[in-house]
Amino acid sequence: MIDQAVELIRKSSYSIALTGAGISTPSGIPDFRSHESGLWNNADAMQVASLSGFRYNPLGFYTWIRPFADLIKNALPNPAHFALATLEDLGMLQAVITQNIDMLHVDAGNRNVYEVHGHLRQMTCINCFKEYDSEPILKKFFENKEIEVPRCPACGGALKPNVILFGEQLPMQVFIKAQQAVRHADLVLVAGSSLEVHPVADFPVQVRRQGGRVIIVNNERTVQDDIANVVIRGDVAEILPAIVDKLASE
Ligand SMILES: [Zn+2]
Known part of the structure; x- marks a missing residue:
């Protein structure tokens, strides 16, 4: 499964990551x-x-x-955050869209980060x-x-x-930029999100509809596993570095 994910990322020309709380639980944030x-x-x-x-x-x-x-x-960024930062450095990741408010993607070194929940x-x-x-x-x-x-x-x-609190609008400018990234994407790597919170949860469906690929890395089943090309169940802090190590060594 890791090799399949590596292959899809290698072949993509505009890939984005979509992350949720699960990417920060190894950093001690529930x-x-x-x-x-x-x-x-x-x-x-x-x-x-x-x-x-x-x-x-x-x-x-x-x-x-x-x-x-x-x-x-x-909290400090964990190996999953650092793997995504490396992927951006390698030119293989164009944007990170996150539902997390903990700022750890920026701390890890990702530059193109859209924090849609603030x-x-x-x-x-x-x-x-x-x-x-x-x-x-x-x-x-x-x-x-x-x-x-x-x-x-x-x-x-x-x-x-x-x-962003309940009953509050998503930050419009950030959300529009995130949507633009999704429109360009031919691959979305979902990491640590159960894909239950809309409208962000619609992004993988949209990428699929555009003919793009979906990789889901999560420790439990998500509601969109069925539309994914590759599903890897497990610890994001182990799997993402394993994927990126292979890509970096090619
Ligand atoms: Zn005031």
């Missing part, structure tokens, strides 16, 4: 949409992590997100829409023992990380 993460054990989580919930109760949001944000703050790099005031770099703000947030809602220095409004 899939925050899964029940195992513990983040959803609170029945109100859907409300807390929605845009209207944030506006109503930002303290509830920050209390909920703090353990997850703490894991992200300390990221934690910046925060926006929900009152005056001024943007701020997250780093100093989150540093202070984590230093405080008591959880405090970060506030806009200009107007005092609550600052929301630039992550």
Whole structure:
């Protein structure tokens, strides 16, 4: 299966990677949409992590997100992230589209990354829409023992990380660029996504419809295994480096 994936990537002229939470679990970040993460054990989580919930109760949001944000703050890219960075360096990967907000693809060295669910790099005031770099703000947030809602220095409004909450539009410019990459793609390598979250989950179907190829690497079955040319079940942090090592040595 690895050899088949290698062959398809070698023959492709415009390949993209589509990644989800599974690529970051080897970095110690749980899939925050899964029940195992513990983040959803609170029945109100859907409300807390929605845009209207944030506006109503930002303290509830920050209390909920703090353990997850703490894991992200300390996480490092794993061999799966580095494999995709190498693939881009080799000229065999044109873009990474990710559902993750942890920024690890950029940390690993990928340059063409579309973070369609947002990221934690910046925060926006929900009152005056001024943007701020997250780093100093989150540093202070984590230093405080008591959880405090970060506030806009200009107007005092609550600052929301630039992550996409439930009920919120995807970031339009990034999403349009991601769609353009999908339109060009003759191969999509899905890694660590169960392909259940739309509209990103539609991308492999679109690539297939264009006559392109689909490779899925995931530790469990996905809803689109049937349309894939190659399905490899297992640990992304082992399989992606194995694929890229073969491509690099050719
Ligand atoms: Zn403001």
